[in-house]
Amino acid sequence: MCDDGEVTHPPTSPEPPTPPSQGWIATTSAGSAVLDRAGADPAGVLLAADLDGTLAPIVENPDDAAVLPRARAALERLNGRAGTLAVITGRPVRRACEMLRTDRPGLGRIVILGQYGVESFEAATGELRVPEAPPAVARARALLADAVARIAVTDPATAGTMIEVKGGAVALHTRRAADPALAWHLLAPRARAVGEDLGLYIEEGREVVELTAWHTDKSDALQRLIDRARPSTVIMCGDDLGDLPAMRLVAERIEGGGAGARVVSWSAEQPSMRRHADVLCDSPQGVSQFLEELAGRMGKDDGSPEE
Ligand SMILES: [Mg+2]
Structure with missing residues (x-):
């Protein structure tokens, strides 16, 4: 499914181990070393996480998605300890801010890169950057809405397919369709065709086709953070194919002798992702546990707020 030529485990090696329930496990030497490396130079740590x-957790309706309280608490502990604390997401940056509750105390140094880095929010300065979407995005939305409505008439089991508009992108979600596989089979090709006709870029993830106005991926966003911070350790946490370009940057650094880890939130929906892990976590709960332990290595808890 994500055969990109990267080989992280020799063909003769056994399948990577499965993480403990709601926990995590290191699957490479880089993963085994990353807590020590981060603890040795917290200010040199760049931690970036997908949302x-x-x-x-992935939920049927993307509007209902919420950051785990445990994950939020772990990020608070990392805020002020990690040299750079960032979230890189396909979501619009304003929605990401809502999900992370940046209006509340505790994340005063976080950097949020939305729409794969097209949009940004810097908590330290309050600077919000949201470029205006081109007309092709509104046109794509109208064409997709029309396609969804027409196919729901001939194939009622596709009902429930959703269209999400987010700044410079429009996304087709088949997760909530009565028959998600049928909806994907009938509508994903249509979405790709709309994207091609309108000159939009096409990104695909778990039961979602996204048409976006700007050609950027998470590696561009992560590279910008790396260029700015010059970190000694780079940790990228993600769960899906859209995170692989950024994880590839981390893998290249590790191959070059640098410190870092690709932290994969593993799910049955994207089983191949574990081939790309240095640290394999069981779901966002497992990621939260990893972040808690990372924060513990990077400083003492003295009860004082960290802004
Ligand atoms: Mg994700």
């Missing part, structure tokens, strides 16, 4: 499926 959905990584800090927030």
